[in-house]
Amino acid sequence: MTASRTTLALLLFAPLAFFAAFFLAPMAVVAISSVTTSDGALTAAHYARVLLDQYHWDVLWVTFRIALATTAICVLVGFPLAWYLVRIVRWRAWRRACVILIIVPLFTSNIVRSFGWMVLLGRTGLVNQGLMGLGLTERPIRFLGTETGILIGLVYILVPFVVLSVGNALAKIDTVYEDASADLGVGPARTFWFVTLPLCLPGAISGAIMVFALAVSAYVTPALLSGGQITVFSMLIFQQYSTVFDFHYGAALSVTLLMLTLVLVSIAGRIGDGGRRTA
Amino acid sequence: MIARLLIRIVALAAMAYLVLPLVVIIGASLTETSYLAFPPEGLTLKWFGVLFEDPSYVSAFVTSTLLALAATAVAIVLAVPASLALARYVFAGREGVSALLLSPLVLPYVVLGAALLQYGSAIGMARSFEALLVGHVIIVMPFVLRSVLPLLTPEQRALEEASMDLGAGPLATFFLVVLPQIRGGIVSGGLLAFISSWINVELSIFNTTAALNTIPVKMFNYVQYTIDPTIAAVSAITIVVAALVIILLDLLMGLDMLSEPHRS
Amino acid sequence: MQPLLSIETVSKHFAAHQALRDVELTVGAGEFIALLGPSGCGKTTLLRCIAGFLTPDAGRIRIDGEDITKAPPYRRPLNTVFQSYALFPHMSVLDNVAYGPRRAGVARAEAQGRAREALALVGLEEMGARLPRALSGGQQQRVALARAIVNRPKLLLLDEPLSALDLKLRRRMQIELKHIQEKLGIAFIFVTHDQEEAMAMADRIVVMHGGRVEQVGTPAEIYRAPASRFVAEFVGEPNLIPAEPAGPGRIRLAFAGLELAAPDGTRCAMIRPEDVVLVEGAAPADLATAGGTVEEVVAIGPMTTLFVRCGDVLLKVARLGMSGAELQPGAGVTVGLRPAALHLIAE
Numbered sequence: 001m002t003a004s005r006t007t008l009a010l011l012l013f014a015p016l017a018f019f020a021a022f023f024l025a026p027m028a029v030v031a032i033s034s035v036t037t038s039d040g041a042l043t044a045a046h047y048a049r050v051l052l053d054q055y056h057w058d059v060l061w062v063t064f065r066i067a068l069a070t071t072a073i074c075v076l077v078g079f080p081l082a083w084y085l086v087r088i089v090r091w092r093a094w095r096r097a098c099v100i101l102i103i104v105p106l107f108t109s110n111i112v113r114s115f116g117w118m119v120l121l122g123r124t125g126l127v128n129q130g131l132m133g134l135g136l137t138e139r140p141i142r143f144l145g146t147e148t149g150i151l152i153g154l155v156y157i158l159v160p161f162v163v164l165s166v167g168n169a170l171a172k173i174d175t176v177y178e179d180a181s182a183d184l185g186v187g188p189a190r191t192f193w194f195v196t197l198p199l200c201l202p203g204a205i206s207g208a209i210m211v212f213a214l215a216v217s218a219y220v221t222p223a224l225l226s227g228g229q230i231t232v233f234s235m236l237i238f239q240q241y242s243t244v245f246d247f248h249y250g251a252a253l254s255v256t257l258l259m260l261t262l263v264l265v266s267i268a269g270r271i272g273d274g275g276r277r278t279a
Numbered sequence: 280m281i282a283r284l285l286i287r288i289v290a291l292a293a294m295a296y297l298v299l300p301l302v303v304i305i306g307a308s309l310t311e312t313s314y315l316a317f318p319p320e321g322l323t324l325k326w327f328g329v330l331f332e333d334p335s336y337v338s339a340f341v342t343s344t345l346l347a348l349a350a351t352a353v354a355i356v357l358a359v360p361a362s363l364a365l366a367r368y369v370f371a372g373r374e375g376v377s378a379l380l381l382s383p384l385v386l387p388y389v390v391l392g393a394a395l396l397q398y399g400s401a402i403g404m405a406r407s408f409e410a411l412l413v414g415h416v417i418i419v420m421p422f423v424l425r426s427v428l429p430l431l432t433p434e435q436r437a438l439e440e441a442s443m444d445l446g447a448g449p450l451a452t453f454f455l456v457v458l459p460q461i462r463g464g465i466v467s468g469g470l471l472a473f474i475s476s477w478i479n480v481e482l483s484i485f486n487t488t489a490a491l492n493t494i495p496v497k498m499f500n501y502v503q504y505t506i507d508p509t510i511a512a513v514s515a516i517t518i519v520v521a522a523l524v525i526i527l528l529d530l531l532m533g534l535d536m537l538s539e540p541h542r543s
Numbered sequence: 544m545q546p547l548l549s550i551e552t553v554s555k556h557f558a559a560h561q562a563l564r565d566v567e568l569t570v571g572a573g574e575f576i577a578l579l580g581p582s583g584c585g586k587t588t589l590l591r592c593i594a595g596f597l598t599p600d601a602g603r604i605r606i607d608g609e610d611i612t613k614a615p616p617y618r619r620p621l622n623t624v625f626q627s628y629a630l631f632p633h634m635s636v637l638d639n640v641a642y643g644p645r646r647a648g649v650a651r652a653e654a655q656g657r658a659r660e661a662l663a664l665v666g667l668e669e670m671g672a673r674l675p676r677a678l679s680g681g682q683q684q685r686v687a688l689a690r691a692i693v694n695r696p697k698l699l700l701l702d703e704p705l706s707a708l709d710l711k712l713r714r715r716m717q718i719e720l721k722h723i724q725e726k727l728g729i730a731f732i733f734v735t736h737d738q739e740e741a742m743a744m745a746d747r748i749v750v751m752h753g754g755r756v757e758q759v760g761t762p763a764e765i766y767r768a769p770a771s772r773f774v775a776e777f778v779g780e781p782n783l784i785p786a787e788p789a790g791p792g793r794i795r796l797a798f799a800g801l802e803l804a805a806p807d808g809t810r811c812a813m814i815r816p817e818d819v820v821l822v823e824g825a826a827p828a829d830l831a832t833a834g835g836t837v838e839e840v841v842a843i844g845p846m847t848t849l850f851v852r853c854g855d856v857l858l859k860v861a862r863l864g865m866s867g868a869e870l871q872p873g874a875g876v877t878v879g880l881r882p883a884a885l886h887l888i889a890e
Contacts (some may be wrong), residue, residue, distance in 0.1 A: 004368065007449070008364055008368045008370060010360075011361065011363050011364035012360070012364045014356075014374065015357040015360065015361040015380060015420075016358055016376070018357055018360075018416065019380065019412075019417070020539060021413075021416070022416070023379075023383070023391075023417045025398060026391070026394035026398035026399075027391075027394050028398065029398045029401060030390070030393065030397060033397065038534070040359075056454075067303070072338040079287070080286045080289040081294070081338060082370065083290070084286050084287060084289075084290030084291075088287060088290075092453070092494065096529070098294060100522075100525055101294065101298055104522050104525055104527050105297055105300075105301065105519055106476050107300070107521035107522075108478065108517055108521045109495045109498070109516075109517055110478070110480060110495075111299060111495050111499050111502065112304065112498070112514040113479055113507075115502050115511075115514055116299075116301065116303050116304045116514070117300055118502065118506060119300075119303055119315055119317065119506065120303055121510075126299075126303065126317060143500035145287035156296065156300065159293065159297065163485060164447055174540045176389065192462040196386070213385065215389075217389060219388075219389050219480075219481050220480050220481065220499060223503070223504060224501075236385065237390070237393055238389060238390050241396060241485060242485070247397050250393060250397075253504050254390040254393050254394065256388070257387055257390055258387060258390050261385065261386070262483075262543070265385040272353075
């Protein structure tokens with residue numbers, strides 16, 4: 001027993017020490033500085049500043065609005081794509097190619113992906129050329145520096161998460177449930193509504209919440225596609241640390257974002273878990 | 280039938296949407312013009328040449344690669360014992376340890392980056408390779424952990440016991456029996472770790488300087504002011520690297536995660 | 544009279560594998576049919592064709608004369624009990640059973656009333672509020688049955704419904720299923736690979752092998768007069784005694800030099816172990832006898848089987864209880880059989 005305790009301690013010592021030194025300690029520093037002044041006195045002033053300033057509420061509102069819209073569009077685009085890949089595609093090689101094409105963007109830097117959209121969405125970019133070529137608009141539409149532009153970029157980055165989480169949920173559903181429903185006299189559309197959808201809902205919801213959390217904390221994409229016109233929450237944090245150098249105030253902003261994300265992720269985790277237990 | 284057709288259309292449009300920017304970037308990197316053009320006007324590889332003659336790109340490339348390699352190596356050395364502990368022992372706080380070690384997966388990187396800058400300044404480590412390295416180790420370790428843990432199954436445990444029963448010590452058992460079984464997980468987790476480190480901006484940006492820069496951060500700072508074919512060329516390289524790593528992963532462990540629905 | 548179900552030269556193949564070859568079968572109203580065969584014989588494929596989850600490559604399937612070969616499963620007047628039960632995990636037991644009537648437009652109260660009735664029939668009226676995963680395997684099996692009979696179909700398909708249960712529970716469910724079937728008057732098509740189960744429950748057994756129907760008959764016909772060596776060996780324990788031609792229309796068996804009239808091409812004669820006896824003292828005149836040596840004795844309580852070598856043939860002799868269990872290997876015995884009990888197999 002003692003021997004196994006010793007082994008356990010040996011195995012865990014290095015990883016835990018590393019996390020304590022370079023993860024917990026830095027986070028603690030942030031947490032402490034968010035409630036202290038530069039003299040070390042306790043204060044709630046930084047949080048008060050975050051919460052009482054109308055500007056921050058505006059930024060939070062914009063951040064949330066973009067994140068909500070991103071999540072909704074991701075689900076609307078991602079669900080059919082996941083369905084297509086799991087249920088419609090019969091040719092294995094094509095499905096494999098599609099999965100690789102969905103993952104390649106995930107493995108490519110946010111910058112590269114956002115940069116692609118900067119090129120596409122510019123005044124003379126392919127999108128505007130296409131729209132004008134089709135006669136849908138006479139003058140180029142401004143995308144860069146608008147919420148629409150940020151939305152297009154964020155959806156692009158986050159849609160693979162929805163496809164993968166919904167796809168995994170769908171692939172795990174035993175088709176015998178749909179057979180059983182058909183056997184009981186229920187057609188395909190209502191079988192989807194009463195059987196398939198409820199069964200993959202936990203996966204879809206936890207995927208959606210993950211997307212929402214990632215969209216709320218996104219930095220690179222909004223920074224590049226906003227062209228300095230729109231500010232989201234993570235940009236505020238970066239400004240405090242890189243240009244304003246107010247670490248205390250930046251820390252309060254960081255803790256706010258962190259808490260928000262952790263709450264969302266734990267909700268997502270609980271829903272995902274519940275789904276696994278019911279399935 | 281109509282629903283099926285509709286799904287097909289949405290799905291194919293979504294695929295096009297996912298592929299378009301990548302195609303545009305690779306296309307634009309081949310243009311002969313000195314401004315970005317897509318479709319490219321003429322075909323040339325000269326922008327890739329420009330990159331490799333620019334010492335700041337070359338040094339950023341070296342920094343990124345060394346950083347990703349070092350972070351992956353340290354992450355493997357830390358994650359393998361941790362996963363053994365989590366898979367093989369029942370102890371108070373096991374859930375907590377596992378949650379802690381996996382939590383960087385869901386943490387906003389901006390927050391961690393800011394924290395490391397602030398902490399680094401306090402202990403005199405800010406804006407250095409070491410500061411970058413520890414941050415990257417923290418964020419990539421969960422990938423290794425997550426690919427190794429599922430391989431340490433109870434059946435695997437029986438093999439270890441057989442090895443001990445046959446007279447092999449713990450170390451010999453680890454190297455002869457455990458390691459060969461989890462090698463696949465280490466390799467695939469390591470590849471994920473490498474690529475996540477290699478493409479990171481949010482974490483690195485706080486601790487980089489003009490002299491110590493990674494490729495993604497350099498690109499980020501660059502594209503905010505200028506867009507030209509060199510940046511398309513760097514981007515194209517990162518896309519090709521990502522595609523190669525994914526194809527490698529696919530060959531190693533099969534990414535056919537969305538395969539046929541289960542039939543009983 | 545028109546049969547309830549008729550299957551006419553149905554064939555089905557998967558890639559290079561021919562799963563069903565020209566299957567013919569008719570089922571009357573209220574009949575209990577067992578589809579019996581080893582795994583891969585095509586019995587489940589046939590069931591899925593009847594249910595509508597597979598479409599045959601050729602042939603017709605009719606119910607009450609109406610061609611349903613290409614009808615989707617949800618337009619067929621039959622229901623299925625799935626091997627894995629397929630109870631919807633996100634619905635309560637009552638909702639599972641009420642699912643069929645509800646989706647068919649029956650009002651909630653009425654659908655639940657019917658569901659409660661069906662649950663009462665399988666003895667689970669108290670369990671309606673639970674989720675399926677809170678039930679034991681046997682209870683889930685009953686819920687699956689209740690869900691499938693709630694609409695009172697004329698035909699119920701059961702895909703190895705008892706295979707996940709332990710032996711004792713299985714025996715009990717066999718009897719219970721049979722009673723429910725008789726009470727409701729629904730025709731059952733019951734897929735199984737367990738010959739005892741088929742014998743115990745079915746009015747008629749359909750033995751399948753390699754995608755073909757080998758034999759259709761009552762349990763007694765299948766057991767006493769198997770149409771082929773495969774059926775003889777799959778159902779029960781046969782003694783197969785090789786035969787060789789002994790002039791036109793006659794064969795000679797490799798047992799006691801017995802000669803019999805038999806059609807040309809007869810290759811062996813079958814006799815069940817319980818029809819072979821040990822002879823002590825003078826043998827009755829209608830018994831053909833031969834001397835042999837006991838090779839092995841297997842006594843399992845209700846029955847004792849002796850393996851007796853008579854020349855080239857190793858005969859199994861079955862006796863009730865422990866009688867004969869005292870014989871030692873090597874002991875000399877005389878075995879006898881009535882030639883009239885022999886069943887000739889052409890092969």
